[in-house]
Amino acid sequence: MDVVVGLRLCARRRSLGLSQRKLGEAIGVSFQQIQRYERGMTRIAVATLVRVAAELDAPLSFFLEGVGPQRQEPEQETLHGRDASIAQALARIEDRKVRAAFRTLIRALTRPV
Template structure:
């Protein structure tokens, strides 16, 4: 009976990428691929021509478009340039969405007052003015 080698006794890690669903392509890859196909078709570009431009086969383009293969960021950047689309076109709505906080709009004298306050170099004096304004205002804010 052959003696097991050290490499066969260790469990090997799979080199496969983690998927959201083991039964199919990752939803992000499918979405990016769909947008790649949509943009390519809107320009009347064949898979073969796009593949040649990106340095991959048309079969690889098919896999990208179906979401079967994940497209590398460098390839996606080149594809965006070839397809004359911003990179954000392919990634819109993917990942965590962040809402920008609302900023109060200042006009006229209020804007000039805010600029003057920002222009006060001494940190303690600036803090004292802010404290005074809060104390005088009818609506206190933290």
């Protein structure tokens, strides 16, 4: 993870024609520290990464995209036609207890036997 972030930092800095010394001065660290970040030898703190992103005019996502565990959103069934209108009608029932009773009934009817 540190190596990927460092490589992206280096690529963005170079694309802007900025030296390690200039970037370091702008964010308040030495050019040696910038070297360590770029090589992935030192983990860059979030606060420092925010300053780097601002100085390099890049969103944080540029440095972090695809880094770390990826989570897939569970697929949700899409309601169509009558099913959608039933769900909308259920949502319009104002009495919370009545709405809960209908949900309980629906769950009971859909349980496998």
